[in-house]
Amino acid sequence: MTNKEVVASDDGVANKWYIIYPQYINTNLSLYKGRRLAKTECVTDPKSTEIKDVLESLNCFQVVCDLNKVYSREVDKELIQNRGYVKYALIRNKQTEEVIVGNKFDDKKKVLEYVAKMIPKLKTRTKVNTQQSGSQQSQQSQSQTNKKNKKKK
Template identity: 40%
Template sequence: MALTWNPQKKHSDLERWVCIYPVYINSKKTLAQGRKLAKDKCVENPTHQEIRDVLSAAGLRVGVENKLHPRERSKELLFRGRIRVHLKNDDGTPVQPNFPTRDSVLLHLGTTIPKLKIRQTRQASGDQSSQQSSSSTKKGKGKGRR
C-alpha cells in the first residue's frame, strides 16, 4: 500500500525529507535513465556512502534506506541506496541557507564527491596501472592474411 501525502506531516518528519538516489548525479546515466543534472556537473558512479558522507560533513541530517531507483536496471549493491535529507524546518525555512532546494544539494554533491580522498586514491592508482599496461604492451608481427 502506497503512502499518500498528508498535510499534517511536518517537515521534520522523515517522510517529508528530500529523497536523493545516486542515479541523480551519475554521469554514466542519461536523463531518461534518471539523471537530474548536466553531465559536466555529475560524478561517475557515485555510491550512497559517498553521498551520505558528503552531506553529513556539510551539517545536514541524513538517513539511508535500502531502496533502488525505479529506472535502475542493475540490482547490484553499487546502485542501491536512497538518501533522505532534512532540508526544511517545520516553518518552511531552510535548515541551512546554503541548501534551500534539492538542486542546490545535488550541485554540492557533484562538486564535492570528486574531491573525496577515496576518489583521489582510486583515480591515482587507475592512472598508474594504465601507464604500466601501455608501456609493457609489445606490437609484434601477427600472422597476416593468407
C-alpha cells in the first residue's frame, strides 16, 4: 500500500494514508537528511512506536506501524536504531468531527508539529529523562568529591 492509496471508511468518506518517518522530526538530522520541521520544534531521536502512541491517543486516526522499513536517505541501513514508519489516516465520523472542523490536522505538517510537541510528554520519555538526570547528578557529585580529595593530599 502506498501513502497516497485511498481507503473508504465506514461512513463512505475516502481517507488518504500518510506516512511519518521518525527522521521527519529528529533534531539531530539536517534538512538534507530528512528533517521536515525547524530544530526548535523537533524531538531528539524519536521512535516510530512513540509516534504511534501519540496518534493512537487521539482516537481520530487509523494507525499502522511497520518497524521493518528504513528511511530512504539513511546511509547505513543496517545499524539504524530508529527504524520503521507510521502510516496514518484521519477517521471521519461523528465523534471526531470536532477535531476535523477545528482544522487542527488539515495537513501533514500540523500532524508532525503536534506529534513533536507530545512525544516529550510521554511516560517513556519522562522516565528515561529522570533516570539519566539522576545518574548525571551522582556522577557530578562523585567527581566533586574526587577533586576535594586530590586537593587535600
